[in-house]
Amino acid sequence: MAKKATSSKGPLKIVPLGDRVVLRRAEAESKTAGGIVLPDSARDKPQRGEVVAIGDGYVRRDGARVPLTVKEGDRVIFSSYAGDDIEVGDEKYLLLRESDILATF
Numbered sequence: 001m002a003k004k005a006t007s008s009k010g011p012l013k014i015v016p017l018g019d020r021v022v023l024r025r026a027e028a029e030s031k032t033a034g035g036i037v038l039p040d041s042a043r044d045k046p047q048r049g050e051v052v053a054i055g056d057g058y059v060r061r062d063g064a065r066v067p068l069t070v071k072e073g074d075r076v077i078f079s080s081y082a083g084d085d086i087e088v089g090d091e092k093y094l095l096l097r098e099s100d101i102l103a104t105f
Helices: none
Strands: 020-025 048-054 075-078 084-088 091-097 101-104
Touching: none
Parallel strands: none
Antiparallel strands: 020 048, 020 091, 048 075, 075 101, 084 091
16 A cells, blocks of 8 residues: 655645655755856756655556555656646645656666
8 A cells, every 4th residue: 555645744645546656846946056046937847856655556457566666765857747746735746657757866
């Protein structure tokens, strides 16, 4: 069974299903390399984050369940237009499929 995500304020009320993964997106850079401070509207959303919850895995055609490759706490890089932004309480997360994750680091 999928584990509930946890935060500093206690357990979250979100449990991803199947091959879904919940990420906490990394913070956007507030300055350029040259020291220019960027307003919120000019910041690019980073394509990296930390896995906070994972689903049970996907089901193959023969009915066997395959667990996900990533685990909670992994830092990952994902596709730029992957997933859906969601809010749980006052925290923002990204819900996406494991196939949208490109790499771990």
